[in-house]
Amino acid sequence: DQITMRSKFRGAMLGSLMGDCLGAPYEFCDITPGTKMQIQKYFDDLGDPNLKPQPFKKYTDDTAMLKSMAKFLIDKPEPDFNFLAKLFVKEFFSEPRRGYGENVVEVFCKLRDTKCGDAFSPAKTQFNGQGSYGNGGAMRVAPVALFYHSDYQKMLEVAEKATNVTHTHLLGVNGALLQCIAVQQALMIDPKNKINAKKFCHEIFKKIRFLETKGGQDRHDVESEECTYQLKMKIVENFLSRKFDDEFDDEVIICLGNGVSAHESVATAIFCFLKALDDDIPYIKTDDIYRRTIQYAISLGGDTDTIACMAGAICGAYLGEDALNKNLMKHCEKYKDIIELADNLFDAHSAPVNEY
Numbered sequence: 001d002q003i004t005m006r007s008k009f010r011g012a013m014l015g016s017l018m019g020d021c022l023g024a025p026y027e028f029c030d031i032t033p034g035t036k037m038q039i040q041k042y043f044d045d046l047g048d049p050n051l052k053p054q055p056f057k058k059y060t061d062d063t064a065m066l067k068s069m070a071k072f073l074i075d076k077p078e079p080d081f082n083f084l085a086k087l088f089v090k091e092f093f094s095e096p097r098r099g100y101g102e103n104v105v106e107v108f109c110k111l112r113d114t115k116c117g118d119a120f121s122p123a124k125t126q127f128n129g130q131g132s133y134g135n136g137g138a139m140r141v142a143p144v145a146l147f148y149h150s151d152y153q154k155m156l157e158v159a160e161k162a163t164n165v166t167h168t169h170l171l172g173v174n175g176a177l178l179q180c181i182a183v184q185q186a187l188m189i190d191p192k193n194k195i196n197a198k199k200f201c202h203e204i205f206k207k208i209r210f211l212e213t214k215g216g217q218d219r220h221d222v223e224s225e226e227c228t229y230q231l232k233m234k235i236v237e238n239f240l241s242r243k244f245d246d247e248f249d250d251e252v253i254i255c256l257g258n259g260v261s262a263h264e265s266v267a268t269a270i271f272c273f274l275k276a277l278d279d280d281i282p283y284i285k286t287d288d289i290y291r292r293t294i295q296y297a298i299s300l301g302g303d304t305d306t307i308a309c310m311a312g313a314i315c316g317a318y319l320g321e322d323a324l325n326k327n328l329m330k331h332c333e334k335y336k337d338i339i340e341l342a343d344n345l346f347d348a349h350s351a352p353v354n355e356y
């Protein structure tokens with residue numbers, strides 16, 4: 001129903017924000033068993049209703065770009081990618097110190113110098129013409145999944161083009177599509193129903209395999225980049241059947257990754273969400289599924305803001321706003337703005353289409 005869907009839009013947007021803000025202080029820190037205990041305490045402390053939210057946990061580029069993605073969908077009846085490029089450029093040059101990826105800055109400069117006349121040209125020249133496979137497309141894609149959740153083909157088309165403004169490498173693009181599919185799938189599940197993690201994982205596997213093999217038209221080498229994400233989802237499925245032990249996290253990091261590349265982070269985020277549905281991570285002590293999701297993502301180390309942001313978006317899309325801990329939320333910079341943005345996105349999505 002409408003009430004649930006509005007709450008799910010808020011959940012996905014806030015879920016992203018909170019993962020980004022709460023994950024950012026741990027980005028690329030050394031993670032030891034001691035650090036995992038510290039992270040437990042960090043969450044326990046922030047969850048205390050008496051702790052003042054000062055200073056705020058600041059959001060990073062993940063949220064800065066997510067906000068632009070939402071505005072792009074809200075402000076125009078049809079997607080206008082030059083408008084999206086302008087929003088990215090404006091946001092970047094007004095607050096450049098939000099921890100953006102090292103190479104994406106070049107794209108913003110070229111876009112600015114050409115007045116965003118061709119949104120797609122600058123990104124194509126990244127990395128000697130290969131395009132970037134950073135996770136920047138995936139980290140900001142959630143609004144597309146929300147807005148187009150009832151038009152799957154359009155969702156994929158807009159997600160791909162919105163990614164192409166900064167990322168054109170196949171792995172950067174397919175990583176964003178994988179995250180988009182995961183958020184949409186979580187959104188469609190009634191939060192009163194328990195998710196079957198393996199089934200959820202297998203559904204995503206089938207969808208990404210279909211995209212990677214273009215509906216099975218061509219023959220593909222399973223070792224190639226064209227099959228990367230279906231392999232990753234198989235690995236996720238295998239980890240879901242394993243019991244937690246001392247080597248578990250290290251093997252997750254080796255097999256799924258925790259880096260800034262899309263292929264080393266998006267499947268990891270999906271895994272964090274699905275693993276956290278069960279309360280069997282020994283060093284994480286909380287009944288709160290959302291907290292467990294982002295706490296686990298952060299405890300894996302590496303690109304913590306982004307992996308927690310993506311895992312948080314999926315979890316928030318499933319559970320909705322009410323399942324997100326208000327005490328944790330109030331420590332996150334501009335969370336009220338994100339709620340307003342989520343509501344505007346919801347209203348724009350459900351507004352009747354103009355007929356001319």
Ligand code: R7I
Binds near residue numbers: 062100132134305
């Ligand atoms: O993808 P992007 O927007 O970065 C997002 C990440 C998130 O973790 C944010 O929180 C922020 O910290 O950055 O920005 P890009 O600069 O396009 O890509 C990020 C990094 O991925 C690059 O700086 C490279 O280190 C790496 N990378 C590549 N390396 C070699 N070859 C991306 N594409 C390539 C490549 O083709």
Ligand code: MG
Binds near residue numbers: 061098099100
């Ligand atoms: Mg960031």
Ligand code: MG
Binds near residue numbers: 280282
């Ligand atoms: Mg536990």
Ligand code: MG
Binds near residue numbers: 027306
């Ligand atoms: Mg990051």
